[in-house]
Amino acid sequence: MQSPHTIDAGCEGPSVLIIAGVHGDEHEPIIAATHLISIVSKELKKGKVTIVPIVNTTAVANGTRHGADGLDLARVCPGDAQGSVTEMDAANISTIIRQSDYLIDMHNGGKLFDIYPLAGYMLHPDNNVLEQQRAMAKAFGLPIIWGTDHAPNGRTLSVARDHNIPAIYVEYGGGIAARNEIIDAYTTGCIGVLDTLGMIDKAQEDYRAPEHIVEDPTPQQGHLQAKMPSPAEGIFVPAVKLGQMIEAGEHWGAIHHLGTGNQTKVCADISGMVLFLRVDARVKTGDSLGGILPINL
Ligand SMILES: [Zn+2]
Structure with a gap:
């Protein structure tokens, strides 16, 4: 894990931890976290902000989701200080989470x-923690707010949950190209949360109300990689766009079998909004092709 940068306003207030690079193939969060070090250093008026732009060092070095030991840091928290590289990084970040x-x-x-x-959180059984998470998610300013069941373990959010620490995660974009609008949205979003906590003054009031707030305690709803498994191996060609509304049974895309010309059609499993979509075309049977957020309009 990269050494944490702690900015202390020298005036009593909350202690906020901002992290990125839990997964090494997610670039904009790391860049936004690095930008925030200089912004928060100039602007913080009370409390402490600790920023760790790179949590899983070997995953980021390799540009991969998993660390050099093949482990996903978001499945092995609270980690093991005597374990493999990802387990050690998980142990280090878990220690800092508990102090925040x-x-x-x-x-x-x-x-x-x-x-x-989207900004997401676990539907924490303690209503006070849950309310604070809702406020943080709104302050981040992304269009979707998504609360899911609190049972999953191994995540940074699980460590926070176990210590009644309000916690949110954010997701935006992906693929192999990096985008400025994501870096900007993440930088602005963190400032928005710090503003809501009274720790910083936002330059301008550009608060945007969320488009949709979905809270769904159904087990495993927040586990993206398990959704819409591909029925075949081949090249996935999507028929939908991110953010569009879709009905169950409508065309989602097709798996083209290289060399034979055959296709396997894929249909939407539920009705709702296209929340995420596979952009890596080559798929094996069982790989996720994307997922739908159930929104009742
Ligand atoms: Zn990730």
């Missing part, structure tokens, strides 16, 4: 997926 009052964990779809911008 709030957590923001920034992600995107990595090499495989493009994701519609």
Whole structure:
């Protein structure tokens, strides 16, 4: 794990932890976190902000979701200080999470997926924690707010949950190209949360109300990689666009079998909004082709 940068206003207030690079193929969050070090250093008026732009060092070095030991840091928290490289990074970040009052964990779809911008949290059983998470998610200013079941373990958010620390994660974009609008949205979003906590004054009031707030306690709803498994191996050609509304049974895309000309058609499994979409065309049977956020309009 990269050494944490802690900015202390020298005046009593909350302690906020902002992290990126839990996955090494998610670039904009790392850049936004690095920008925030200089912005927050100039602007912080109370409390402390700790920023870790690179959590899984070997994953970021290799540009891969998993660390050099093949592990996903977002599945092995709270880690093991005596374990493999990813387990050690997980142990280090878990220690810092436990010392913080709030957590923001920034992600995107990595090499495989493009994701519609969202701020998510676990539906924490403690209503006070849940309310604070809702406020943080709104302050981040992304169009979708998504609360999911609180049971999953191994995540940075699970460590926060176990210590009643309000925590959100954010997702926006993905694929192999990096985009300025994502870096800007993440930088502005973190400033928005710090503003809501009274720690910084936002340059301008550009608050945008979310388009949709979805809270769904159904188990595993927040587990993106398990959604819409491909029925075949081949090249996925999507028929939908991110953010569009779709009905169950409508055409999602097709898997083209290289060399034979055959296709396997894929249909939407539920009705709702196209929340994320596979952008890495080559798929194996069982790979996720994307996912739908159930929104009742
Ligand atoms: Zn991620």
